[in-house]
Each structure stands twice: as C-alpha cells, then as structure tokens.
Amino acid sequence: MESEQLHRSYLDLTTPHVADACMRLDIAVRCAPPGTVPLWSGTHLVGRARPARHFGSVDVFLEAIDRAEPGEVLVVDNAGRQDEACVGDLVTLEASRAALSGILIWGLHRDTAELRTIRLPVFSLGALPVGPQRLDPRDPAALESAMSGPHRVTAADFVLGDDDGVLFIPLDRADEVAQVATTIRDTERAQAARMHLGNTLRNQASLAEYIAAREATPQTTFRQHLRSIGGEIEE
Incomplete structure (x- = not known):
C-alpha cells in the first residue's frame, strides 16, 4: 500500500479498532511498550516504518532520514534507555522538513517545548534533558531493523499511533486490516448511537x-x- 493510500485508509481508525482487526485476522498484535505516548493528546500517526538503531550519535538518524520516503515514520531503537535522551529538536525538525509523518522512540526525547512547536508527531517513553554521553560501536544493520520492546520492526511494517499507544502491522496486510477495522469501528459507533437513544x-x-x-x-x-x-x- 502506497503512503498516500495508507494515510487515507487509516485516517479515521484508532489503535483499538486496528488491534481488534488484527486479532480477528490472526495477525500477531505487536505494540510499543506501555507508556509510549505522544507529546500532545489527539495525535494520530501512520506511516511505513523507517528503522534506525541508536549507538550514541545522531548520524544514524540523519542517514535514515536521507533514505526515507515522504510519509514514513522514523522508528528509533534506543533499547528503552532511561539515562539519556536520543532525539531532540534538530533531528525532529530535519524529519519534519523531509516530510516524514513522525518519530517513534523506544527511549526518551528532549527539547519538549521545541518539539511541540515543530508539531511533528513524536512518541516516546518520556523526556530527559541530558543527551548521550557514550559512543558505542555501530551495528552494520543499524538501518535495517529496530526493536520496540520485544518487537522487531522493519520496512516491511507500518506504524499506527494515537493516544492509546502504538501498533506495528505488516504492510502487506494493510488493506485487509483496514477493511476489518472499518467494519468494527462502524459497528461500535452504531451501537453507541443506539445506547444514546436508550437501547x-x-x-x-x-x-x-x-x-x-x-x-x-x-x-x-x-x-x-x-x-x-x-x-x-x-x-
């Protein structure tokens, strides 16, 4: 599914709708760790995954952005570290200027005020003012896959995020998942409407x-x- 079609298909679908659809289709439900939340409420993020594993330097993010197509989501693997923030305002602004849909971090961010001004959707485990104070050896496959909690994410996946959390779904199942999720959404809305009328x-x-x-x-x-x-x- 192309980026524009992906955005159209999932524009009005929530992560609960899509999680239920995955269960119905026997697709493994893969979620970012609990506590992975957007910087502001009402955020909706969808796009093909563009993975990048962090080893202490932002160059890996710049390379990932350089390879990315518009509409993709930068999926940052910082192993859930709580002792450093790995994404700040400059990387976020670069991603925004490259027309990415957003950034998902298994780890922490900083420059919160600037990120809210840039307004690119960013999901993370929280904020910390200090950046990396290390530089570890970089894995040659750092741009091929990223972990988010126990789940491995690649360009064969797309990302869907909102106030309830983040899901990773196989890109080649995007169309059928959207169709089933739409049916679930419409049924639930109809039920809610009938409840408001007293049923x-x-x-x-x-x-x-x-x-x-x-x-x-x-x-x-x-x-x-x-x-x-x-x-x-x-x-």
Whole structure:
C-alpha cells in the first residue's frame, strides 16, 4: 500500500479498532511498550516504518532520514534507555522538513517545548534533558531493523499511533486490516448511537440469550455470541 493510500485508509481508525482487526485476522498484535505516548493528546500517526538503531550519535538518524520516503515514520531503537535522551529538536525538525509523518522512540526525547512547536508527531517513553554521553560501536544493520520492546520492526511494517499507544502491522496486510477495522469501528459507533437513544448495550448484545446459551453449552464464549449477532465490544 502506497503512503498516500495508507494515510487515507487509516485516517479515521484508532489503535483499538486496528488491534481488534488484527486479532480477528490472526495477525500477531505487536505494540510499543506501555507508556509510549505522544507529546500532545489527539495525535494520530501512520506511516511505513523507517528503522534506525541508536549507538550514541545522531548520524544514524540523519542517514535514515536521507533514505526515507515522504510519509514514513522514523522508528528509533534506543533499547528503552532511561539515562539519556536520543532525539531532540534538530533531528525532529530535519524529519519534519523531509516530510516524514513522525518519530517513534523506544527511549526518551528532549527539547519538549521545541518539539511541540515543530508539531511533528513524536512518541516516546518520556523526556530527559541530558543527551548521550557514550559512543558505542555501530551495528552494520543499524538501518535495517529496530526493536520496540520485544518487537522487531522493519520496512516491511507500518506504524499506527494515537493516544492509546502504538501498533506495528505488516504492510502487506494493510488493506485487509483496514477493511476489518472499518467494519468494527462502524459497528461500535452504531451501537453507541443506539445506547444514546436508550437501547442498552445489554439489550443490543442479547445478554439474556447469551447467558441461556452458556448455561446450555458452557464452552460458548461471549465473543462467539457477539459474532453470531453481528455485535462488537471485544475481539
């Protein structure tokens, strides 16, 4: 899926919609570590992953940006370190000027005020004023893959982030994931609209029927029941 189509397809999809769609499609749900949050609320980030592993110098980020296509997301692997910030205002401004969609950091950022002014979506584990005080040997594959918690991310993935967190999804499954997530989103919105009109979720979910079915067949699950009636609340 091309960058522009990716942005159109996921513009109005949240990470919960997409996580549920991945579960339904038996795609492994890969999330950035809990606590990976945007610098401001209401952020929505989507784009193909452009990985870069940090070893103490920003040159790896500049090389990654130089290789990147517009709309991609710089995925920074700093091994979740809490003793240094690895991305600041200049790298963020460079990424913005190169038309990247945003930056995801497994680690910390700094220059928070400047980053908010630049307004490029940045997700990280938090802020710290001090930058790297080390320079480790660089892996030759530093631009080929990045880790985010336990998950390996490559250019074969795309990134979706919002206030609930960040997901990594195989790029070659983007279209079908978007289709299923759209169905889930529309069903949930319709259910919410009916609730505002007085039709309870218990009634929409035919809860009494489910309880009766479960008593008759204990292995019956609520998810199976919801699928049978076309409802959504969990996947």
